[in-house]
Amino acid sequence: MDRKGFSRRQFLQMMASSTAAAIAASAMPLTTLAQDSMSYNEAPMLADLVASGNLPPVQERIPANPRVVTPPEEIGQYGGTLRRAFKGISDRWGPTKLNEEMAIEWDIPDPDTVNVVANYISEWVQNDDATEFTFTLREGLKWSDGHPFTTVDVQFWYDWYYMGDLADRPTPITIAGEPMELEVVDELSWTVRFPAPNPLLPLAIAKLTLGSWAGPTMAAPAHYLSQYIPDLTTDQSLIDAAMEENGVDTWQQLFGDGGTPQGQIAGWWFNPDLPVINAWKSVNHPSNDPWLAERNPYYHAVDPEGNQLPYIDGMTHAWFDDNAVFDLWIAQGEIDAHIRHVASANFTFYKENEAAGDYTVLLWRAAETQAFYPNISHKDPVLREIFNDARFREALSISINRQELNDLVYEGLFEPRQASPVSGSPNYDPEFETRWTEYDPDRANALLDEMGLELVDGVRMRPDGEPLSFTILFQSALAQRGDEVNLVESYWEALGLQVNQELVERTLYQERTDNGDVDVGVWSADRNSVVMADVSRYTAEQADGPWAPLYGAWWANSPRAQEEPPADHPIREIWRLWEATLVEPDEATRNALFKEMLDIHKEHPYMIGTVGEGPVPFIKKNNVGNILGGNIWDDTLRSPGGVASVTWFFRS
Incomplete structure (x- = not known):
């Protein structure tokens, strides 16, 4: 069985062409239709409302120059309800990015x-x-x-x-x-x-x-x-x-x-x-199970034949807490189109159940790296000093056997790498990708010794004489990464560090990271395709990747907990360079400033990446059309938005 579905060379080629196109784009030529150039069609459920006098005709509901969206495969058919799932209100991005x-x-x-x-x-x-x-x-x-x-x-x-x-x-x-x-x-x-x-x-x-x-x-x-x-x-x-x-x-x-x-x-x-x-509007509050959405009768887009979009009448999102329940729904054919929470670690399971569930596993490609985030704005001054020391972060990073982790946890489907712009990004830097990634536990121990973190009875001691202990915090939506967390914990404990784990629901994870109440967080270093479009991972604005949540909130003037960093802290230079990038009209100068900012991260990474650039399984029922494999998965691109989801349809 071909588990990857595409080669690394193909991945790089696709990423390079797509990200370069995005960063170069400006006001693109538009495809529109004048209303007097053709007639328009509508969904049967809307035609019934028009016939009963409860809705104006379609020509009166859409703009004079509607947007024309070309389906990636074929003109679709109207009707049907798309069955999906989510973990509740805190898991809002699954439903919302499609819409x-x-x-x-x-x-x-x-x-x-x-x-x-x-x-x-x-x-x-x-x-x-x-x-x-x-x-x-x-x-x-x-x-x-x-x-x-x-x-x-x-x-x-x-x-x-x-x-x-x-x-x-x-x-x-x-x-x-x-x-x-x-x-x-x-x-x-x-x-x-x-x-x-x-x-x-x-x-x-x-x-x-x-x-x-x-x-x-x-x-x-x-x-x-x-x-x-x-x-x-x-x-x-x-x-x-x-x-x-x-x-x-x-x-x-x-x-x-x-x-x-x-x-x-x-x-x-x-x-x-x-x-x-x-394209769709809410029918009930998302605290309901299932949450429902139905088509917007005044949606502004049509397909090339004048069919008002979307094709699909509505969506349902059923609640689940346990990923095993969600996987069972997939195997039983109860999910129509889904990528969020579809774990690459369970790829074999999804493939084995394709026929029984009447679905196909498509592969998208991730513009992200799995990462651990030591909190350099920690409220404990001793841990803050330790986490701010680049030697400590290097020790954590080089003590991780990334190839072993990739083979044991992810069946070799990912690439060992540092948290950095992915291959094919206009900001890709091979030196950054490999920074602090060579497995070297001897050097890791030497760095901790150099810091004065004395080893007593197998336990590293803090400068204040207490055992050097910290907790890895991760959230239930990432429960499938538990095996990775366990393995990383074992690598760090081998250095004499006392490491605990805490798995919490996403809302609590967000609350804790927003407040800066986290030692080491677990999140993906995503937003790494068109990095200039969203630099928030590198400026510490995103608290879910909590490498400096209090400092990032101060700089962004965020309503969450914040603290001003010291006047000589390197994060201030990161912010200065980004602020200069934002207002620089000359492209060459702008790119140089941005590279200088990224080079600060490259010199002493704050986000500790493990593996990334892996395939992302997309579950598609066999009767659902206009969904392609091979697309980029990245928050920057609002994945799975941007792929003409309004043209998804059910084949009769």
Whole structure:
């Protein structure tokens, strides 16, 4: 049996072509249809609503110039409900990444190509020094309740989400601490201006939305959300009732804590009544089992034959706690299309059950490395000093037998490597990839001796005389990595370190890492394909990879726990170089600055990678069309978004 499905050489070729295309893309030529050029078709469930007078005709529901999405295989058929699964509200990325709507999106028509394209906007243009961008909505764009989507919604977002009481100022649109300026041009167009060049804005939009959670970009449904803002409504009773129902103390919390638009009113999957522009809209609260979503009758895209998308009527997500239960559902054919939580370590199991479950195991490729994250902003000053010492991190890294780990845990399917940009990335560096990866336990022990961490009765002692003990924290969604954690624990204990493990539910893991209450975290060093599109792993903004959660929160002005690093700490130079990269309009200079930033990580890695660049199994029922193998799996690309999921369909 061919377990890899593709060679490493093929992987590198595909990664190189796709990431280079993405980083070079700007405002791509658009494919649109004028409404007078053809007729439109719709799903039977919507046609029934039109016939009964409960929905306007399809020509009145979609824009005059809808986006045209070309299916990767064939024109699909309407109908059906996609069966999927998740671990509950804290596992939101499974449901939500399939359903994000940014103004500018990744478009991955085949495994060898990645572009950025206009989505619900018809175009965007920028001036020569990238200080000014103008966006234009598609004419006739509507929210899922049929209300027009206009620049009124952009102004509302700017006034309340960005500048007002809901202040949420993402770094990519707040340059050098100065807020972005907004000018509404007309009903469809708006211009944003920055105090310095912002050349990476299109990539940031494709990755981060930069607006309401899961989209849209720089906009929110003013006609609906204004009734929950005291200054914009005369009916305070509605706000009071919503606050009581959701158990919050302020109206701002209905929109989300800390400026993050994920609250019970403003979060699209929490609130079935919230108007959206996504392909599917929530039917019930995600605390229900299963969580349900149904098609948006006003969705703005069609296929080349004028069929309004999406093809599939809806989705269900059943809850599971134990990955073994999820794997059983797969084997029994109860999952239609899924990649999240489909463990590469169980590849053989999935293959053995293909026929019985009537599915196919496709292989995607991971732009990530499995990693351990010693917390250099630790609240214990002794552990902080130890973890900040590059000699200690090197000792941890070179004591790991990566080839043995790969063979025993991952059946040899991965590549031993350091946490770094993956092969094929424009930022790939072979020296970085192999930094501190050669197995050398003798040198590891010598480094610990050099640090003065005395070995007493087989146990390393801290400078304060206490045993050097720490806990590896990882979360239940990564339970399949337990064998890897066990093996790494054994390598580190062989150095005389006292190592414990703690497996917690994802919500608790996030809470602990957000608060900086972690010794060594376990997470993937992902976002390593188009690294400039999301550098948060390298700036410590992402607390789930907690190499410096308190420092990263301070720099990003995050609402979570934070602490300012010492004035001479190397992390400050990382931040300075990234801030310079962000505003540098010259591409060559920008790339040089970015490389200098990455070189700091290369010199003394903060994230300890083990193995990576492995195949990622994608389960696809045999009657589901328009899903290809070979695509890149990376959070930066919003995987599995970007692959025209609105064209997935059931063959009758």
